[in-house]
Amino acid sequence: MNAQTTGRFAWKSHIGFIVTVVGLAALPFIMAVMEGLPVGSLLANDSSTAKFLQGLLVEVFILAVFAISYDLVLGVTGLLSFGHGMFFAFGSYLTGVLLKTFGWPLWAVLVGAVVAGLFNALLFAVVLPRVKGITFALVTLGIASVFDILIRTQELNPYTGSDVGLQGIPRPDFLNPVDDRLRFYYVTLAFAILVYLIYKRFVDSPTGRVCVATRENENRALTIGFNTFYFKLAALMVAGITASLAGMFNTLYKPLVSPEIAGLGFTVEGLLMLLIGGIGTLSGAMIGAAILRLMEYYLSRWFGESSAFILGAIYVLIVMFLPYGIVGTWRLRRLDIAAGRQRLLSMFTGRQRETPDEGKL
Amino acid sequence: MPETILETRDLRKAFGALLAVDGVSVQVQAGAIHSIIGPNGAGKTTFFNLLSGNIRPTSGQVLYKGRDITKLPLYRTAHIGMGRSFQITNLFPNLTAFENVRLACQAMGRNNFSFWQPARHFTRYTDRTVAILEQVGLAERAGQLAGTLPHGDQRKLELGIILGADPEVLLLDEPTAGMAAEQVPELMTLIQQIQQQGSKTVVLVEHNMNVVMSISDRITVMHQGQVLAEGTPAEIAANETVQSAYLGGLYELDQQDREPAA
Structure with a gap:
């Protein structure tokens, strides 16, 4: 428990992460082989099945980044934000407008998306000290709705395309999902991994620990001397930037922007990803995003119109049997197993255990 | 004449029509254990919340080392040297x-916005945490989740969190609340030790009269939001008004008085 900082890298505790990364990096090639295609055709970018599956995974990576950024706000810091979809939609729209209307180069768009993420976080921070809990949810929902209405107005039609959305966005040469999908696949994969690693570090850092403390018991965090506002703001800013960048990749990949992503539905979809994977677990958010997107696709392919019904049934089952999500429930299980092993050990070694519930009110 | 470290002047707090704290002026001397006692509903906890800045008074002042801290934001009070515990485990x-105490240690440092290094690498906080857990007797429970600790250990942890900030004044709101009777002396000895070693000031709300009489340097008796009496334990024990307040008379009356208001 104490601060043991061994210099050696603990391979064993990172095995799941390493396997996932290597697996995802090799996946396009594995899929090509399974389809009976020569690996060369993959690099030549002319196999449509492999290309399609890569595209599906690109969507998963982008959604996973969106989900993990939502998890930082909702699951780690405990801010009940119902406007998180706006962070993503803002980045999406900004990228589209900058590329299409203003013809900015890609690096400038990237900078723009980061600035937009910060701007959004500060927008939420304006109301942050004044409202808490469910009121914060309603106010953020309100801010997001204003954004939704704004992009749909006729006055902004030349920029946002109103109800139709943005179409015909020029693709930058470096990141062109049609000409070189494999490169796009690896760029988004690297982006998702990078975000995950940064988030892990952030949550483990002193700043991140205070965010967790704020979620656990804000009043206590204040009493021991933390001005929790700044920590909530930090979480919002980090999440704002990443969600905005995810939105940028979304536009680059599609390349169109539909006004649907600015609606409440998209935020709720993010919430579902968190519920499936486990709120506050980071990795769970990404797994949840993958499951949701893949389930949506395959269920609608196999069952057609009735897929929505099956999807709903699966959600209900997950909430019933995995109340803390996949990763959350698994972690709790592991704790239980560890506790059980301890109890068994103490039975054999004969060490006395204190009764756990003494003097409880 | 010892120096006054914490002082209230004519402190008042009204919840609607109810005056929970009605013009309390108390002086706490540096290095003393100052207890506040009184029947249920006397306004002790409200008075405590006013002292620590958890709620704002309707009128009156709180002074810490001669400085007016009435309007100080809650998160600042820890930084000027006041630490408080809660009656309901918090x-x-x-x-x-471990993490509960470590956070309290970190709060006083300058690394709250280090967002890259893992928190466990900041050994000045982790070492201190180990020492504090040792002191309050929770070293073996360090890895356990605070919510799953036995109640007695949670009370000790509460004390550990306060020590993390190394405060000069400890505001302890019923530190033994809900504890098994045989554990109470252990905790009180611990509090006394902490107070003597660091020459700290302790303000204590407590129901257990034996405890209060044995460890306090000064006692303030509150009743219906007002100060009924103040003095050394011996003076309080001899005070007739206090006697009647605790031996039924005034206490019964108090309950009847309040019923229509509530």
Whole structure:
């Protein structure tokens, strides 16, 4: 428990992460082989099945980044934000407008998306000290709705395309999902991994620990001397930037922007990803995003119109049997197993255990 | 004449029509254990919340080392040297005991916005945490989630969190609340030790009269939001008004008085 900082890298505790990364990096090639295609055709970018599956995974990576950024706000810091979809939609729209209307180069768009993420976080921070809990949810929902209405107005039609959305966005040469999908696949994969690693570090850092403390018991965090506002703001800013960048990749990949992503539905979809994977677990958010997107696709392919019904049934089952999500429930299980092993050990070694519930009110 | 470290001047707090704290002026001397006692509903906890800045008074002042801290934001009070515990256990339930104390240690440092290094690498906080857990007797429970600790250990952890900030004044709101009777002396000895070693000031709300009489340097008796009496334990024990307040008379009356108001 104490601060043991061994210099050696603990391979064993990172095995799941390493396997996932290597697996995802090799996946396009594995899929090509399974389809009976020569690996060369993959690099030549002319196999449509492999290309399609890569595209599906690109969507998963982008959604996973969106989900993990939502998890930082909702699951780690405990801010009940119902406007998180706006962070993503803002980045999406900004990228589209900058590329299409203003013809900015890609690096400038990237900078723009980061600035937009910060701007959004500060927008939420304006109301942050004044409202808490469910009121914060309603106010953020309100801010997001204003954004939704704004992009749909006729006055902004030349920029946002109103109800139709943005179409015909020029693709930058470096990141062109049609000409070189494999490169796009690896760029988004690297982006998702990078975000995950940064988030892990952030949550483990002193700043991140205070965010967790704020979620656990804000009043206590204040009493021991933390001005929790700044920590909530930090979480919002980090999440704002990443969600905005995810939105940028979304536009680059599609390349169109539909006004649907600015609606409440998209935020709720993010919430579902968190519920499936486990709120506050980071990795769970990404797994949840993958499951949701893949389930949506395959269920609608196999069952057609009735897929929505099956999807709903699966959600209900997950909430019933995995109340803390996949990763959350698994972690709790592991704790239980560890506790059980301890109890068994103490039975054999004969060490006395204190009764756990003494003097409880 | 010892120096006054904490002082209230004519402190008042009204909840609607109810005056929970009605013009309390108390002086706490540096290095003393100052207890506040009184029947249920006397306004002790409200008075405490006013002292620590958890709620704002309707009128009156709180002074710390001669400085007016009445309007000081809650998170600042820890930084000027005041630490408080709560009557109802108030921890970070899903964090380990270690992390609960470590956060309190970190709060006083300058690394709160280090967002890159893992928190466990900041050894000045982790070392201190180990020492504090040792002191309050929770070293073996360090890895356990605070919410799953036995109640007695949670009370000790509460004390550990306060020590993390190394305060000069400890505001302890019924530190033994809900504890098994045989554990109470252990905790009180611990509090006395902490107070003597660090020459700290302790302000204590407590129901257990034996405890209060044995460890206090000064006692303030509150009743219906007002100060009924103040003095050394011997003076309080001999005070007739206090006697009647605790031996039924005034206490019964108090309950009847309040019923229509509530």
